[in-house]
Amino acid sequence: MHKVYDRWPEIARKNYFSDLSQIEFTKCPHIVFAGMGGSGAIGDIFSAILSKTSTHVTVVKGYHLPKTVTNNSVVVVISISGNTVETISMLKNAIEINSKIIVFSDGGKIKDICNEKNIPHRNIKKYHSPRASFTSFLYSMLHVLKPIIPIEEKDIIESIKELENMSIKINSKKISKENPSIQISEWIKDTPVIYYPWGLEPVAIRFKNSLQENSKIQAVIEDVIESCHNGIVTWDKQNNFQPILIRGQKDYEKTKERWEILKEFFSEKKIDYKEIISENGNILTKIICLIYLLDYASIYLAIKLKVDPTPVNAIEYIKNKLN
Numbered sequence: 405m406h407k408v409y410d411r412w413p414e415i416a417r418k419n420y421f422s423d424l425s426q427i428e429f430t431k432c433p434h435i436v437f438a439g440m441g442g443s444g445a446i447g448d449i450f451s452a453i454l455s456k457t458s459t460h461v462t463v464v465k466g467y468h469l470p471k472t473v474t475n476n477s478v479v480v481v482i483s484i485s486g487n488t489v490e491t492i493s494m495l496k497n498a499i500e501i502n503s504k505i506i507v508f509s510d511g512g513k514i515k516d517i518c519n520e521k522n523i524p525h526r527n528i529k530k531y532h533s534p535r536a537s538f539t540s541f542l543y544s545m546l547h548v549l550k551p552i553i554p555i556e557e558k559d560i561i562e563s564i565k566e567l568e569n570m571s572i573k574i575n576s577k578k579i580s581k582e583n584p585s586i587q588i589s590e591w592i593k594d595t596p597v598i599y600y601p602w603g604l605e606p607v608a609i610r611f612k613n614s615l616q617e618n619s620k621i622q623a624v625i626e627d628v629i630e631s632c633h634n635g636i637v638t639w640d641k642q643n644n645f646q647p648i649l650i651r652g653q654k655d656y657e658k659t660k661e662r663w664e665i666l667k668e669f670f671s672e673k674k675i676d677y678k679e680i681i682s683e684n685g686n687i688l689t690k691i692i693c694l695i696y697l698l699d700y701a702s703i704y705l706a707i708k709l710k711v712d713p714t715p716v717n718a719i720e721y722i723k724n725k726l727n
């Protein structure tokens with residue numbers, strides 16, 4: 405798994421500059437991303453990076469598309485294996501609705517359905533596992549969906565360059581205490597409660613998923629603003645949790661204010677917290693670099709806990725029980 409992560413920047417570059425044909429339609433007021441797990445998390449990223457545009461984005465992780473999806477919506481179906489039952493169900497749903505559909509997978513049943521029904525499909529290479537294939541799929545999709553995704557080319561290129569820099573920061577320090585991913589993994593001793601600001605929600609979701617799938621530990625995510633109206637109360641009682649504050653460079657003033665109050669709150673309660681601050685740059689750069697740093701942290705944590713990051717036996721157990 406590690407070897408694929410080492411190649412993430414190279415794979416991102418190769419896939420963004422691929423010769424896959426781009427999506428045919430150009431106008432799209434509503435884009436729906438349909439996928440589960442690591443594939444669903446890619447939808448979360450598109451949702452975050454498009455949040456400052458006039459494109460309405462819906463991310464669906466389940467069996468059915470909501471009624472707001474119409475024949476004018478573009479439904480982007482993502483399943484790295486191409487065999488996830490929920491995602492196949494959403495594809496069938498989109499076909500019924502007669503939406504404009506584009507599908508991304510590395511083969512699988514989903515590809516067969518596309519061939520049979522004449523639905524646009526792009527075959528993207530899977531590396532090791534769905535979660536490790538992240539840059540392969542994300543950057544291929546940024547290329548293919550360009551006509552309907554109002555993101556500037558320079559922002560995408562910047563994100564790849566910063567991913568390369570992040571790789572140097574992590575990989576030049578491989579097995580040393582200066583490796584920022586190792587520092588995070590060494591700090592985690594209990595269940596992390598991951599706080600995030602609005603635009604960095606995909607980072608928190610992905611980190612939670614990676615801690616669960618790779619390190620096999622439980623993790624909780626909390627919106628930094630919303631949690632001050634509920635979750636924050638629980639710190640009076642609990643003692644098996646550790647707060648991680650994922651902050652953006654240049655968060656909104658009001659969010660910055662909240663971080664400072666939260667830090668004071670934890671300090672007064674003598675609760676040790678870890679702050680992780682994004683790189684500078686556009687929102688895609690911030691997200692992709694944080695995901696890289698934290699996914700590595702989840703693998704180093706697995707090594708520390710002496711668990712194999714690859715198998716996901718419980719997921720296979722559930723899958724085998726499903727019809």
Ligand SMILES: O=P(O)(O)OC[C@H]1O[C@](O)(CO)[C@@H](O)[C@@H]1O
Pocket residue numbers: 440441442443482483484485486487488491534535716719723
């Ligand atoms: O992208 P796929 O192949 O649909 O898989 C979705 C999710 O299901 C899992 O493979 C587990 O079944 C996750 O690891 C993955 O993120």
